[in-house]
Amino acid sequence: MIDAPQTLTIVRPDDWHLHLRDGAVLESVIADTARQFARAIVMPNLKPPVTTPELAAAYRDRIYAALRRAGMDDGDFTPLMTLYLTDNTRVEDVLRARESGFVHGIKLYPAGATTNSDAGVTDLLGRCGAALEAMQRCGMPLLMHGEVTDPEVDLFDREAVFIDRVMIPLRKAYPELKVVFEHLTSREGVDYVRDAPGPVAATITAHHLLYNRNAIFQGGIRPHWYCLPVLKRERHRQALLDAATSGSGRFFLGTDSAPHPRGLKEHACGCAGCYTALHAMELYATAFDSVGRLDRLEAFASRNGPAFYGLPVNGGTLTLQRGSYAVPQELPMADSTVVPLAAGETLGWQVVS
Numbered sequence: 001m002i003d004a005p006q007t008l009t010i011v012r013p014d015d016w017h018l019h020l021r022d023g024a025v026l027e028s029v030i031a032d033t034a035r036q037f038a039r040a041i042v043m044p045n046l047k048p049p050v051t052t053p054e055l056a057a058a059y060r061d062r063i064y065a066a067l068r069r070a071g072m073d074d075g076d077f078t079p080l081m082t083l084y085l086t087d088n089t090r091v092e093d094v095l096r097a098r099e100s101g102f103v104h105g106i107k108l109y110p111a112g113a114t115t116n117s118d119a120g121v122t123d124l125l126g127r128c129g130a131a132l133e134a135m136q137r138c139g140m141p142l143l144m145h146g147e148v149t150d151p152e153v154d155l156f157d158r159e160a161v162f163i164d165r166v167m168i169p170l171r172k173a174y175p176e177l178k179v180v181f182e183h184l185t186s187r188e189g190v191d192y193v194r195d196a197p198g199p200v201a202a203t204i205t206a207h208h209l210l211y212n213r214n215a216i217f218q219g220g221i222r223p224h225w226y227c228l229p230v231l232k233r234e235r236h237r238q239a240l241l242d243a244a245t246s247g248s249g250r251f252f253l254g255t256d257s258a259p260h261p262r263g264l265k266e267h268a269c270g271c272a273g274c275y276t277a278l279h280a281m282e283l284y285a286t287a288f289d290s291v292g293r294l295d296r297l298e299a300f301a302s303r304n305g306p307a308f309y310g311l312p313v314n315g316g317t318l319t320l321q322r323g324s325y326a327v328p329q330e331l332p333m334a335d336s337t338v339v340p341l342a343a344g345e346t347l348g349w350q351v352v353s
């Protein structure tokens with residue numbers, strides 16, 4: 001019997017799905033990400049959303065300014081910017097985004113599906129054909145919040161139904177379009193991404209690897225475990241864990257760390273989103289260790305994402321140590337606080353350098 005490893009050193013990882021927010025909050029949250037990750041795909045669901053290359057450039061400048069205010073410099077972290085797809089996204093914006101070199105994806109939010117999605121797409125194939133055609137032609141990935149918004153569809157089935165109603169017809173019409181199925185949460189999603197032809201991949205969050213939907217209701221309703229797509233049954237968690245640790249290059253790390261002020265989570269109609277940037281690699285290492293597959297963490301966290309996006313693998317490393325890491329109860333966030341996922345709990349791994 002081989003002893004369980006006590007330390008793990010991997011190539012410095014990236015986060016392929018991150019919400020940094022904006023304004024005063026930006027400075028509070030960016031340091032957490034930059035401590036662990038060299039780069040991150042920065043989601044564009046601001047108010048108003050980041051819909052053009054000019055808005056993405058201005059947001060990028062604000063991110064770098066916040067990074068400096070947090071005591072880091074431009075070499076410590078690279079934001080990989082995205083645009084927010086709307087019914088009116090112009091071909092010209094797609095092409096200029098590609099030429100900019102700093103926009104790495106265009107994000108689909110089905111209108112009404114999630115936080116700040118009001119300006120999102122009402123009918124992807126009906127309204128966005130020209131933009132999708134341009135994206136396919138110039139190699140711009142489409143990043144998808146993959147849930148239908150049909151109120152007739154059960155909340156827990158919205159990802160599976162999205163595959164049939166949107167994903168399959170989309171990829172039939174644009175077979176060369178690079179697609180990332182963001183924050184995958186279901187067995188159906190895993191099966192689709194694993195087996196579908198063409199350039200398709202998926203991000204998986206740490207919380208969907210570690211928890212099933214019981215976590216939302218354990219001992220009472222727990223708003224800090226509520227995100228979209230919502231946590232699902234144990235069989236879905238098992239499928240996600242199998243996929244993440246399978247060695248397939250189609251699955252990679254995306255935290256979907258999505259901070260909301262404590263008061264808007266602990267609310268009669270609480271916001272969706274879990275804050276995991278603080279302890280992302282501790283959470284992922286705990287998940288991979290649970291199935292004895294720490295040897296597969298580097299591919300998932302540091303290699304598969306750059307390969308899909310056509311970017312180089314990072315220099316430098318990140319080291320984790322087995323131990324006990326107590327997740328803080330809350331963290332300052334501008335003039336409010338944010339409660340990290342699994343606040344007050346103890347994790348089995350800690351980032352040491």
Ligand SMILES: NC(=O)N[C@@H](CC(=O)O)C(=O)O
Pocket residue numbers: 019045114115145226227228229256258259272273274
């Ligand atoms: N995941 C979430 O529950 N929330 C995200 C939006 C998103 O990624 O859908 C947010 O911006 O708060």
Ligand SMILES: [Zn+2]
Pocket residue numbers: 114145182183228229
């Ligand atoms: Zn989403």
Ligand SMILES: [Zn+2]
Pocket residue numbers: 017018019043183256258
């Ligand atoms: Zn997200």
